Amino acid sequence: MATFGVGSRLGYVDTNPDRSAGLVAAVAAGIPWAVICGGAASELLGFGTVLAIVAGLLTGCLVSAATAFSREDIGSTVPLGALSIVTGLVFLTSVLGPEWVWSLGWEQPASLTAEFVIPIGTLLNAMFAGWAASKAYGGFGARGRHVGAYVLVYLNALSIVAFLFVLVAFTVVRGVPGLLNGAEFGLGVGPATTIELAGFGFTFVWPFSVPFVMNGVALLNDFQGVLPAIVGTIWLVVGAVLFAVPLGIGAAIFLTEYAEQGPFTQAVEIATNGLWSTPSIVFGLFGFAFLIPRFGNSKSLLAGMLTLGFMLLPLVLITSREAMISVPDEYRDASAALGVSKWQTIRSVVLPAALPGVVTGVILGVGRIAGETAPILLTMAGGTFVPGSQTADVIGGFGFVASPPFVTNPELLQATSALPYQLFALITAGVGLGDNVANPDEFRWATALVLLVVVLSFYAVGIATRYYFRRKLSYE
């Protein structure tokens, strides 16, 4: 690569360089050289920290200057090429052997080891070299920088997608054994579900049995599971949606359709955006201070629902409002011109038109809160292992009493578990898990996988809904 640069300078290769490689290249070339020389001065030559920093800075500046003040073909290839050569030599000649350790000598000890420095150094080198090479490939000049930058941007986008893929794949691979622990497939192996219908009971036997998602934790179980947490998560989401969606959509209707656009709507907008970016743990604190004393002074499912509802509310409001604003005014005018009243117009024209946006927003928002741990930590958390008998049965829990508040539901006021909390509890419990579960690590990974599946399925549904509506709209 460096040879190519020199060749170009001497006129052997036909390129189109600028007079200078530019500031960015100068800084980019200077920094690694500064780090290397600083490090070398401190480690190999035994200089003190201050001297090492000075040496590093000096080299960095020198390289920067060399990059900046020579013609672009030299400036953007030679310093980086030399960098690759030097680091390659250093690694190959075992100046930095596998046993190399650089203790930083801090109060809290930390060292840079070869195991870490060599791969990272190689990676960075490869990036720098790739950048310079693609610039050279583009023939330097504006076109070369264009190619160089595109290579980096593409690389970045690719690594983000790859990162996502690896993350999910890793969780799946580690989680599946635990999930399928004791799982059976085939007719008649699953638990029986009885459905009462008009006095007749239909008993339906599931054709598969996956104890991990169908059992709680009990002493006599062959396989332990997280059923209570799954049910808890579902109820949490249902409660939060029931609370936040009507409120959010109602407020969005008022703000877009009734309220005059002015300081008031602006204030509400600032407030909702503020609410949206409020850290989830603060919502938890609020639920702890505000809701728990009001629901029988103990952590409860209801408090968790409402706390998550508070979190969901701004998101529903913002997305519904955006969807309603994007409904063209012509629709409203047309409806009003037919003599239809305002509320009727909203109900039959604005809301249906805004529905796709609202639905997508709600689903994505639900995905977000379903995975939240921090707020429910303070408001509804149950134990690390929840017995199957504690699976929340909200509908069956309603009862009526003679004294105020007349309606009771012990299920709602009881602590239960949810998947994210259970995972947190499993992590922090650390040792001692072995008594309850045969293979705690497998159990944890399986819990993470179930959580991931639950949350990502919300996202998949949300994104699919958006595509569905978008295609429907574009064909209309």
Add this chain to the structure above:
Amino acid sequence: MSFIPDFVRGSRSGLREAVDHRARRARDFVDETEPEALAVVTIVSLSLIAALVGFLLVSALTVVPISAFLVAVTYGWIRHQEVTARILTLTTTVSTLLILGLIIVFIFIESVPVIRYESATVFGVTVPGLRMFVETRWDAVSDPVRFSMVPMIHGTVMVTLIATAVAAPLGVSAALFLSEIAPPSVREIVKPGVEILAGIPSIVYGFIGFTILSPWASSQFRLTGQGTYLFVGVVVGLMALPTVVSVAEDALSSVPESIKSGSLAVGTTDWQTMTSITLPAAFSGVSAAVLLGVGRAIGETMAATVMLKGVPRLTDPLYNAFYGQETLTSIIARNYGDADGLQMDALFVAGVILFVTVLFISIGSQYVEWRMKRQFGGEV
């Protein structure tokens, strides 16, 4: 031109006028509405206020006004749908504001005792809460009991700095890719990918960080014990990445196509157009995106909680990012269980600091975005 006159001075001078205007509108509303509907509206409003008061006072009788509210709404919905719908939507709006108000009030009230306890005297003046920010000792058990916020603020700053260093360049570059470079087919794959990345629960990140990264870092860097700000920062940065990407992408795509074409038409490369025209034009939107990402990183709890040591102290030296002690968020999540009295209140102080910081960041980014909208909406 500046923000202040429009937002504050303008509304202040117009305040009287606005109040008059409202009063007139209210009178008109009363005049125009049928008496029966008016009665419904009155009952709805009164019962709601009563229910709120009852709820705040922890009264079991709250259920009475709530039922009154439900009955009135049902009746109103059948007989006077127009008015009822309006009142209901107004109610929901007010509730949203009320929730924010309640959050502020409650977390502040809870934090008062410890702020009193941690008063310090400077030049003979007693400043409540000052000692939390000048000392560095956090110890809830042994004497002297102190609740300094400094170690946690340090931790949050470290994590946020590292996270921003990860999320800002990667996020802006990915946003450029999505809005300017990617062909439509690639875009259709990458964009949902980024959204899904936003959906992965923080506890899952934390779990992977805890089981994989922390032990690895510990052996790599020859650390005593596990937990480093470095890796917490990287993980949190990856979590803040989708926020940066989606907001920055919106900003970049809102730069008018005409000036991008204008730049290409004078014979520049796509990359030159992006760096010299699109990015500077969308600068405020992109910085709002980075600000929001910073806000996310500050508020991130679970990954920090499971990956950090949980010992509130400063690292030594201060820039030693290889050790991770405690952040404002993680101390709450870790200690809420066994905390009571002053220590619980101290956790609320951490909450207040978080809330106020993030609120300011949110308002700041809204201001920046508002300015960008003005630039393209008002003057072009």
Add this chain to the structure above:
Amino acid sequence: MSEIESTQTQTHQSTASQPSQTTNGESDEQLREAWTDHAFDGDTKLAVDGLDVHYGDDHALKDVSMEIPERSVTALIGPSGCGKSTFLRCLNRMNDRIPSARVDGSVRLDGSELYQEGVDLVELRKRVGMVFQSPNPFPKSIRDNISYGPRKHGDIDTGLIARMIGRSDERQERQLVEQSLRQAALWDEVRDRLDDNALGLSGGQQQRLCIARALATDPEVLLMDEPASALDPIATSKIEELIHELSREYTVVIVTHNMQQAERISDQTAVFLTGGKLVEYGDTEQIFDDPRSQRVDDYISGKFG
């Protein structure tokens, strides 16, 4: 490939119900020969041959062939949606920006083909400048707007490094800005506020700034897409004068929907009619005084369009 396309198009055209009446009964093909054989004053700068453009399923431009002579003003007129802007955007390949656009056929600039592998779009657009329908100055200072192109081409360097090594081109930049602004007849109005934001100028000034910006890169051809449509009459007349001046040095191709404007400023006129077809092309006087196509006559006399 493109050959098949164009034959298909032609069969499509002949089966189309559109009558191809001319004033003296000639067919479309004969009309076309009339202008392909016609010798215009000056050498050919741009030669277009069998140009077809599709946007997705939409056939926006059908088999257009024409030659544009250098150092002259060529006006493209026609009703809206007739493809004249599309045609203009083919001449510097700005249509490449639209993902659904597909271009077949050939455009040659000084004899070299634009639509082939390995054409440097940057180089092409340096030679073929463009002014857009609505003024689109960059949100930068007036000076930066003008020097933007040359800076990006590396012709002028006033960056930090250049200043450090004492090779800053500030003097050249000043000259270039002044010269371009003078050419665009804007210099006297803005000479005292070159560092002000260009967005503060009036619409007409902004459009002249965009012309100056295009001139600063020293193009050979200047494409203008209805440059005066968003302007008031006074600004319009300034732009028209300017175009007239420019045609001494540059090859100007201008799209307009204003027939009087075309008649006033152009040397040649091409008439596009609905459906993306070039119906008649010739010297402006001939087109306006004695059009050969009946439809062009109707259009010019305002009977439809």
